[in-house]
Amino acid sequence: MNDLVVPDADAVTDALRDVIDPELGYNIVDLGLIYALAIEDGVVTLSMTMTTPGCPAQDYLIAGVEDRIRQLPGVTDLKVDVVWEPPWSPQRMSPLARAQFGIAD
């Protein structure tokens, strides 16, 4: 790992697009599952949610996020919080994702 490289939010967000919600088949960023992201001295802190509480894929999604972020150069540590407030709704999707699922604005 190259400690001189400082990851930025765009790089982390872009990497998170490699992680999909398996049921919806779409990346978790454009689904609106990432609520907050902060990076300080190579430590990435993010809060995310699931499409429904008790989702059987929850632990896989968390592990997938952790694995993907830790691959980024300059990431020294990672903290993932799963939050349920505010609850996720399809309106949190990006316009591209909403168009994919035929969801009106």
Place this chain on the structure above:
Amino acid sequence: MARIMVASRLSRWTPHFFALALVNFVGAQALVLGGVTWPAESLGSAGTLVAIHLLVIGWLLLLVLGALFQFVPVITTRPLESQTAALVCLVAVEGGLLGMIAGFVGATGGIPGLSGSLPVGGGLVTIGILIAAWNVGVPLARCRPGSLPGRMVMTGLAFLAATVTLGLLFGSVLSAPAALPRLAPVLAAVGDHALAGLGGWFTLTAMGVSYKLLPMFMLAPEERGALGRGVHVVGAAGFAVAIVAGLATIWHPAAALIDLQHAGEIAIGVATALYLWDVRRMYRERKRSVIELHDRAAIGAFAFLGVALALAAAAAAVHRLDGIAPALVFLIVFGWLGGLGITQLYKIVPFLAWLVRYGGRLGRGPVPRVQDLVRDGAALPWFVAYGAGVSIAAVAAVLRWPTAFRIGMVPVTIATIGLCLEYWRAWHARYVGTAPSVATARPLSTPSSLSAHPGDRP
């Protein structure tokens, strides 16, 4: 650490429940096709008893228990009490079922060595059910305030207890009629036994689970409001009143009790109509404009429930409910519960397969979507054939025409086997890589940034 957490959210034995359930379902259909039984056959014949128990214990019970072991943690956000208990339950129920089948064959065929296996088999099934009720009942009871799906499943478990109790009473009276003379009339309560099992247990539970799964898959509002609560309260009260009053009339056939029984039956009809209206509302309020095949095909199951309700109402109006009962049971078992089961398996099986096969690879490399594990073009004809066959067979059952009924069962059986093949392909990911994925925000087949850093999880 992550892997331990992951395991806790997967019901390890649920796929085995589904596989055995499907084997039993096809086995029961083979008996019908072979001319061993059909809905209007006497309940006392060995073939009918074997087919009925293959359907309600072998197919529906294993299907619903397998689904609950996976989805009660979703409903309650709490884990099951024990994964091992699920395996013990599976062995007990399937082993007990085989014992009961041997017992039926032995009792009617005069084979003394086999007839003794009936109480043993019944006891094993009861043990399996008790284990399952504990395993899902504890997380449901601890979930406060419970959700509507959770409360409906809990209510279903109460009716499961009533169903098992009546079944044990039947077994006791049949095995020792002289010892229990005052209980002997309970044998006339077969209809109440069926109402508790197919209605209070299977139907209320299926409704409850559908209130969680349908909104989740279609992106529809989960909160069902007064209408959903009405379905639960009116349905539960209706089944309870109809069953208790029906049992009471066996010993005291008073007019007031019979009126009470009819009031309960009306409440069941009202709750069913409310549920169908609410499901219609759910489909109309969904955010996902193009829904997946399992949700489209499930409309057929809801339609069969509606047809059963209309048929029951029409028959009751002309006092012919008893005469139409075999056809109603067929519509409920094959059309409503069976239809909902085979359509939702088309989603649940690939979802579980994805978790097992690809969950651990998420974030480490490209993975398919759940939808990539199935091929709708291959499954759609089977759903159509199943629905068409059930329709033909149901009409034949109403008309008491056994030949036409068996003709209708031919596509039902072929379709069931065809769908089993599709579930098998999904479970073994046979379709992955054979068809292009639909467009997503990032093409999943070539995640550029991932391919540049193919790190492995230790």
